[in-house]
Amino acid sequence: MKKWKLALIVATVFTLVIAGCSKDGNQGAPTNNGEQNQQGAKKDVSIKMFNFKVEIAEALNNLVDEYEKETGVKVEVETHGGGEDYGALLKAELASGSEPEIFNNGGYVGLIPYMDRATDLTDEAWAKDLIESSKNPTMVDGKLYGMPMNVEGYGIIYNKSLFEQAGITEEPKNLSQLKEAVEKLNAEGITPFMATNEWWSLGMHLVNVGLANQPDPQKFIEDVKAGNATFKDNEIFKQWLDLVDLIFNNAQKDKMTSDYASQIANFSAGKAAMMLQGNWTQADIDKIDPHLQLGVLPAPINDNEGSVLIGVPSNYIVNSKSDHPEEAKNFLNWLVTSETGKTFVSKEFKFIPALTNIEATENDIGQIAVAIQDKSPTALGWYWDLFPDGVSQGFGAAMQEYLGAQISGQQLLEKLDKSVEDIVKQ
Numbered sequence: 001m002k003k004w005k006l007a008l009i010v011a012t013v014f015t016l017v018i019a020g021c022s023k024d025g026n027q028g029a030p031t032n033n034g035e036q037n038q039q040g041a042k043k044d045v046s047i048k049m050f051n052f053k054v055e056i057a058e059a060l061n062n063l064v065d066e067y068e069k070e071t072g073v074k075v076e077v078e079t080h081g082g083g084e085d086y087g088a089l090l091k092a093e094l095a096s097g098s099e100p101e102i103f104n105n106g107g108y109v110g111l112i113p114y115m116d117r118a119t120d121l122t123d124e125a126w127a128k129d130l131i132e133s134s135k136n137p138t139m140v141d142g143k144l145y146g147m148p149m150n151v152e153g154y155g156i157i158y159n160k161s162l163f164e165q166a167g168i169t170e171e172p173k174n175l176s177q178l179k180e181a182v183e184k185l186n187a188e189g190i191t192p193f194m195a196t197n198e199w200w201s202l203g204m205h206l207v208n209v210g211l212a213n214q215p216d217p218q219k220f221i222e223d224v225k226a227g228n229a230t231f232k233d234n235e236i237f238k239q240w241l242d243l244v245d246l247i248f249n250n251a252q253k254d255k256m257t258s259d260y261a262s263q264i265a266n267f268s269a270g271k272a273a274m275m276l277q278g279n280w281t282q283a284d285i286d287k288i289d290p291h292l293q294l295g296v297l298p299a300p301i302n303d304n305e306g307s308v309l310i311g312v313p314s315n316y317i318v319n320s321k322s323d324h325p326e327e328a329k330n331f332l333n334w335l336v337t338s339e340t341g342k343t344f345v346s347k348e349f350k351f352i353p354a355l356t357n358i359e360a361t362e363n364d365i366g367q368i369a370v371a372i373q374d375k376s377p378t379a380l381g382w383y384w385d386l387f388p389d390g391v392s393q394g395f396g397a398a399m400q401e402y403l404g405a406q407i408s409g410q411q412l413l414e415k416l417d418k419s420v421e422d423i424v425k426q
Contacts, residue, residue: 107137199396276286311382394419
């Protein structure tokens with residue numbers, strides 16, 4: 001199997017950042033005096049990890065069991081995600097006086113409220129192996145404050161068998177071609193899209209399609225935050241509504257009550273031909289039908305060729321205010337340098353690794369990631385983390401109203417503007 005050309009995946013999406021130098025470190029989890037702990041020897045240490053990645057919750061629990069066997073250090077994992085508001089739950093956790101040693105954070109402006117806790121990881125042994133552009137979300141003043149969890153991509157995942165059944169012989173590349181495919185699917189009695197009501201899928205992933213298609217996404221976002229631009233007057237977002245309408249108007253009847261789990265289960269069972277999702281769904285799909293033949297379409301907003309969207313979904317932050325930040329760093333080092341940890345990253349989590357020292361074959365990470373990698377030269381980026389915390393939740397609420405046909409397209413765009421305005425004014 002070929003190895004992933006990981007630099008290719010992200011080189012077209014991010015601006016490269018020159019990071020500080022790294023130093024070599026000891027493999028394995030050292031004890032307080034720097035010597036490696038005897039394998040399996042119980043240490044009177046327990047650290048906590050606040051995890052938002054629900055897709056890997058089971059595998060992550062298995063991983064920390066292996067870590068305890070090898071090092072004697074217990075890692076307690078608390079997972080919140082999917083329909084839960086991870087950011088609000090993390091804030092509540094910290095406000096209660098609990099300080100998890102490791103927590104997830106998207107970086108960029110989302111990191112600002114946690115800079116008083118974020119530990120400088122620039123000189124960790126694994127930092128030298130990071131894809132340079134994967135450092136961007138947690139680089140502040142030339143220092144690295146997070147370990148990128150992985151690289152991910154999303155687009156319109158489709159069922160090849162259902163496309164064949166509908167007589168669709170070529171992958172749609174633009175919106176007109178996608179509309180033609182929808183018509184063929186409907187004519188065959190096949191539900192075109194399996195939608196979800198999850199705020200994060202709607203408010204982050206779907207809204208991001210409009211953001212990423214801006215001539216200069218970061219400038220547009222800064223202008224919106226400053227009150228110098230709006231969604232309702234933006235031509236790109238007016239075109240983006242055509243894609244949203246195509247998905248919502250050709251989705252399953254119970255779309256308003258379909259959470260992430262039901263979306264994946266029903267799509268995997270062949271109840272719809274397409275869904276807007278990413279390579280993180282591969283493990284859940286495989287549990288239902290590991291033989292399902294899948295591809296990934298770009299997400300187009302007009303008659304120009306669309307793009308898949310690639311980025312770093314989250315980063316591991318080491319909490320300097322926790323009881324055992326050094327043990328947290330030891331765990332992260334083990335995760336990406338030990339054979340056990342690296343195997344979990346690629347084969348169990350099915351991650352596209354953010355580090356060049358972790359090899360991942362097509363069999364490891366699945367056909368969805370392969371399809372995304374094939375389209376990476378024209379990929380666009382992820383921009384929702386450039387908004388303050390709470391904005392994407394507002395986007396999600398507005399999108400849910402539109403999904404339920406409670407507001408018009410113009411009202412949706414106005415509500416996107418208000419979501420930004422309400423947070424920025426605070």
